[in-house]
Amino acid sequence: MVGDSFINWSLLSLSAPGWGGLLLQGFLSSIEIAVGGYALGLLLGIGGASGKLYGGPLVRDLLECYTTVVRAVPELVLILLLYYAGTDLLNQVLGAFGIGTVDISGLMAGIFVIGVVQGAYSTEVLRGAIKAVPAGQIEAARAYGMSPFMVLRRITLPAMLPYAIPGLANLWLIATKDTALLAVVGFSELTLVTRQAAGATKAYLLFFCAAGALYLALTLVSNVFIGMLERHARRGFAEQR
Template identity: 45%
Template sequence: MLHGYGASLLEGSLLTLAVAFASLAIAMLLGLLGAIAKLSRVRPLRWLAQTYTTLIRGVPDLVMMLTVFYGGQVLVNHIGDRLGWGYVDIDPFVAGVLTIGFIFGAYITEVLRGAFLAVPAGQREAALAFGMTPWQVLWRVVGPQMLRHALPGLSNNWLVMVKSTAIVSVIGLSDLMNRAGQAAGATREPFMFYLAAGGMYLLFTSVSEWGFAMLQRKLAIGVRQVAV
């Protein structure tokens, strides 16, 4: 059915997932740092975090990807020439992961910030009054509630991130979209292969939605649900 390109699409799918998970790790780290900065009383940190989120909202993902890959290549080699290095070739996987992680770190910043503000301040104060350390308060009181509040936003961002990994194909990474494009060009049957790629993305997002729904139900144990 796929003219022998099934294995190639599967390899591209695995690379797509690798990009997505590595990008998620970076995005979560940047999101946590960004949320802390936005909630900080230090004005320069708040200004820096606000600039970061504003920049990401205003620049298209594709423009950011091309700027990091090609612009970064020029910048790194310009610096390398001055330091006497040889030619440095930026790996497309590294460029793709860093760019997608940087982009979604801004969105996760807002998700985590909102989740922190959703936890009543009185609970943190009560936990401290009972003699808990700040770390214990975060781990036992604030953290679990933050996760419950943040989970819908994290779920949405993850689903969008999985689909956004398709832009790494423009910088030559052999992900699912790149492999589908190669197969479509070789067989002149673009509908078949792009439909197959779309089906793989749908599978990824469907499994992810199921997993997040399971986690949401687990975190909701003992929480009173308001009838709508």
């Protein structure tokens, strides 16, 4: 019993009697949500950081509330709240505008939930990075008569990237791991699929280790790309530390 409960490798084979294919599918949807949520978070983050730095007092305070709540409440709770309330609310808002309700697919709900959480994190990361850009560079750009949007596009964004990349890279890694929390609302990503496979076959240790290996592989591969990106963004900077 001890033996075959975790050495039965055939359970991992890719085609039907093995669960490997299903695990990979779950892994793919985890990556999909992570990418979508991360992108949405980045959009929200750019908006949030700009609002926090350049917006009026009201905008700033509202954004402060958003980032405070997300940073003080566990992701698991936020995910439950957003999953049930967020989609409900969106439908009611759309209904109020007369657009009619939309059918929010599981994938979209997952991306939305992860995105809103990530949005608060990236707001903070980007705000810190923008603040690290020497004020003189922005003033110089303005003196050249650049429009605010052009300043953002040509000066602020490129100049802040080296400061933002380490933080944003961490957020990407967090996004990939946060997708596991969607298992709690019954979303078929890697962790839930793993648990189902484990439950159906009783090979808990094997499947959880396999899923762990997949997550770890994603992190390690990401780290390679992050390293390349960091070196690229830091070119022209004095070597630090």
